[in-house]
Amino acid sequence: MTLPYLTTSVDPIEAEFRSTPEDFEVEEVPAYTPSGTGEHIFAFIEKRELTTKDAVRALCESVDADPKAAGWAGLKDRHAITRQWVSIWGTTPDALTRAEIEGVRVLQAAPHPHKLRTGHLQANQFRIRLRHIDAARIDDLRRVLAEIETQGLPNYYGEQRFGREGDNAERALRWVLGEARAPRGGFQRKLQMSALQSKLFNRCVAERVKSSTLGQVFAGDVMKKHDSGGLFIAEDVAETQARADAWEISPTGPMFGARMRWAEGEARFREEALLQEVGLTLDHFAQWKRVAPGTRRFVRVPVQKVGVTVSDNTVNLEFTLPAGSYATILVREILKRDAQPPKTG
Numbered sequence: 469m470t471l472p473y474l475t476t477s478v479d480p481i482e483a484e485f486r487s488t489p490e491d492f493e494v495e496e497v498p499a500y501t502p503s504g505t506g507e508h509i510f511a512f513i514e515k516r517e518l519t520t521k522d523a524v525r526a527l528c529e530s531v532d533a534d535p536k537a538a539g540w541a542g543l544k545d546r547h548a549i550t551r552q553w554v555s556i557w558g559t560t561p562d563a564l565t566r567a568e569i570e571g572v573r574v575l576q577a578a579p580h581p582h583k584l585r586t587g588h589l590q591a592n593q594f595r596i597r598l599r600h601i602d603a604a605r606i607d608d609l610r611r612v613l614a615e616i617e618t619q620g621l622p623n624y625y626g627e628q629r630f631g632r633e634g635d636n637a638e639r640a641l642r643w644v645l646g647e648a649r650a651p652r653g654g655f656q657r658k659l660q661m662s663a664l665q666s667k668l669f670n671r672c673v674a675e676r677v678k679s680s681t682l683g684q685v686f687a688g689d690v691m692k693k694h695d696s697g698g699l700f701i702a703e704d705v706a707e708t709q710a711r712a713d714a715w716e717i718s719p720t721g722p723m724f725g726a727r728m729r730w731a732e733g734e735a736r737f738r739e740e741a742l743l744q745e746v747g748l749t750l751d752h753f754a755q756w757k758r759v760a761p762g763t764r765r766f767v768r769v770p771v772q773k774v775g776v777t778v779s780d781n782t783v784n785l786e787f788t789l790p791a792g793s794y795a796t797i798l799v800r801e802i803l804k805r806d807a808q809p810p811k812t813g
Contacts, residue, residue: 471670472677473801474622475612480804481605483598483783489516492548493595494795496541497788499588506581508539508555511564514573519546523572524554530567531559541589542791545628551575555584589791596785596799606778612802613774613785619682620718620768622673625666626794627806636663644752654759661760665723668742672721673767675738682768685709688735689719690764699764701732718766725762726754769793 486492502510515523520543528535537557544550556564561577601609630636640660642648651657676682685691689702694716702708702719711717722728722739730736743749753760775786789795800806 471622471624471674473804474619474677474682475615475801477615478608478612481601481609481612481802483601483803485596485598485799485803486547487599489547489549491597491599492545492795493550494544494548495551495593496544496553496589497591497593498541498553499590502578502580504578504580506579508557508580508583509559509561509564510553510555510578510580510584511561511574512551512553512576514549514551514575515544516549516571517546518571520544520550520552520554522546523569524556526569527554527564527567527572527574528556530569531556531563533558537583539584539586541584541586542592553584555580555582557583587791591788591790592793592795593788594786594795596795598783598785598799598802599781601781601783603778603781606783609783609802610776613771613776616771616798616801617773620715621771621789621793621798621801622677622682623721623766623769623793624670624673624797626796628794628796629666630663631659636660637667640664641746641748644756645747657756657759661756665725665760665762668746669721669723669765671742671745672739676719676767683712683718685712685719686735688731688733690729690731690735691717692720692764692766693717694766694770699729702735715770718768720764721767723763723765724748724753725760726750726757728762729764765792766790771798 511527513523513527520540524538524540525535528538533556539555541553544552561579564574564577567574627634636659639648641664643650644664651660685702685705685708687702687705690699691702691708691712692699699720708717712719722742724743731739753762769790771787771789777784787798
């Protein structure tokens with residue numbers, strides 16, 4: 469499905485995006501820093517035109533460490549300049565800082581007792597460049613950003629979530645329904661199932677965007693606290709809405725799974741309808757509870773004041789998003805088209 473835009477009052481703004489890796493920069497805000505002792509070495513790396521996995525593999529090979537023992541908090545874009553923490557076991561800080569790898573620089577390195585795990589991340593800071601914008605549209609661009617700052621950014625999953633060919637969700641749906649064999653490897657099962665969960669979640673967010681209820685609280689909604697991540701059911705709608713308006717909390721959508729916390733009442737009926745649209749039931753997810761235990765995800769995320777710098781017909785944007793949210797969704801609202809990386813090969 470084509471995901472609806474939040475900022476429909478502003479027409480598409482033509483711009484060139486990602487013509488070079490320098491047009492998209494991202495830097496992790498870690499959940500914690502290395503302690504200074506331990507067997508795992510945390511390295512803060514800068515990579516260019518490489519996936520996180522490829523950069524870590526090359527780094528491990530350069531210091532004769534085992535890539536299987538390496539870790540990272542999140543996977544970062546290939547077509548970008550990205551700075552992130554990774555952990556490597558079986559080496560030293562000095563060896564990592566001396567490593568010479570094309571496309572990778574080690575900026576810092578220090579020991580820590582534990583491996584870095586997926587999700588051990590607070591936020592990501594982005595610097596994005598949009599080229600060849602008509603100067604007459606700069607005020608429109610600011611209108612888009614102002615609306616996002618007020619309403620929040622729809623927390624859609626970006627296109628990269630669904631695989632190189634964009635068909636991982638459809639593949640998972642076929643084997644969950646028993647129409648095809650599931651992948652033999654556990655990694656591929658989780659990858660495809662997460663794409664299916666994400667596609668259904670995007671449908672949930674899309675319904676709220678279309679009905680102009682992105683931040684609206686309904687009785688029975690599962691709400692989530694922005695500071696602690698705590699979940700609760702919305703019962704007193706007026707009181708809960710006041711807290712949502714103050715950005716203390718936001719509604720969540722389903723990442724379907726056997727252990728997911730369900731909404732209640734009419735809110736649950738709406739979520740179950742998402743499953744019915746694609747022919748799924750709760751029993752289908754019960755069969756795959758190890759692959760997809762399920763969770764809840766914010767339907768919107770806050771975007772604090774976006775830094776905007778204009779130079780001739782180029783606009784530079786600086787903003788921070790919570791871990792797991794996609795900068796390309798913000799760019800998509802400006803361009804009114806999917807902000808995909810350039811094709812290669």
